[in-house]
Amino acid sequence: MKHIDAHIHIERGEYTLNWINEFVGKAVSQDMSEIWLLEHCYRFSEFVPMYEGVCAHSNYIDEWFHRKAGVFSILDYLNLIEKVRNKNYPIDIKWGLEVCYFKKFENLIYTQTKDLRLDFLVGSTHFIDNFAFDHKQEHWDGVDVDKIFKHYFEISTDLANSGLFHGIAHPDSIKLFGHKPSFLLNPYYDKLADALAKNNMYAEMNSGCYLRCGCEIGMDVNMIKAMKSHGVRVLTASDAHIPEDTGDNIITMEKILNEVNE
Ligand SMILES: [Zn+2]
Numbered sequence: 001m002k003h004i005d006a007h008i009h010i011e012r013g014e015y016t017l018n019w020i021n022e023f024v025g026k027a028v029s030q031d032m033s034e035i036w037l038l039e040h041c042y043r044f045s046e047f048v049p050m051y052e053g054v055c056a057h058s059n060y061i062d063e064w065f066h067r068k069a070g071v072f073s074i075l076d077y078l079n080l081i082e083k084v085r086n087k088n089y090p091i092d093i094k095w096g097l098e099v100c101y102f103k104k105f106e107n108l109i110y111t112q113t114k115d116l117r118l119d120f121l122v123g124s125t126h127f128i129d130n131f132a133f134d135h136k137q138e139h140w141d142g143v144d145v146d147k148i149f150k151h152y153f154e155i156s157t158d159l160a161n162s163g164l165f166h167g168i169a170h171p172d173s174i175k176l177f178g179h180k181p182s183f184l185l186n187p188y189y190d191k192l193a194d195a196l197a198k199n200n201m202y203a204e205m206n207s208g209c210y211l212r213c214g215c216e217i218g219m220d221v222n223m224i225k226a227m228k229s230h231g232v233r234v235l236t237a238s239d240a241h242i243p244e245d246t247g248d249n250i251i252t253m254e255k256i257l258n259e260v261n262e
């Protein structure tokens, strides 16, 4: 069986072949056959304008953003990819971008990605309007959980219908701090899965939130069922941010996916 880790960040090291070799080495030792390497789009100056609103909304996000964002130009990344593509590796390597989805910046995303010739673009709902829900538990104080969950899935469905992406990252990461809405999420899962299927997109079974917060690993079982019943391709993904985490929990998530029936 082919083991895939479809979401690995390279952001904590230099753009060198040695750094990439560390991910490959770990992937081989974890029995992976394919790894998908990526960067957050905000690492590149070309995407910085999308974040003005979220930075203006919160000092915490403003500080976080200015520590991490706009450190390279997308050309630096393409040069690294070219260097890696010219070498031989024992496993397949795909290259992509994780793009924060903002409906009002669909044009910017389209313009900045259309000529990059990357292997994949994965869209993420990281912001609900200006609320950066996945940074700290205490940012949820006073938040209307029902409203936020509903809006999270509406934005994610817009993401799927935007036609900009090959896949959606961690499609129920809204649960990472253990919040639960008062209503059943099944209709939202169904709507999202339908939009993903119509746009020929994959969904990630992503263990990043589990690694960070110890919440349920990957997607909710009912979301897996919705993806399966709509024929959406599900890809296992570690969301590793360091080579050591490459391939983590992939086999466990494959088992879960196999056990869940429509
Ligand atoms: Zn993400």
Ligand SMILES: [Zn+2]
Residues within 6 Å of the ligand: 007, 009, 098, 169, 239
């Ligand atoms: Zn990620």
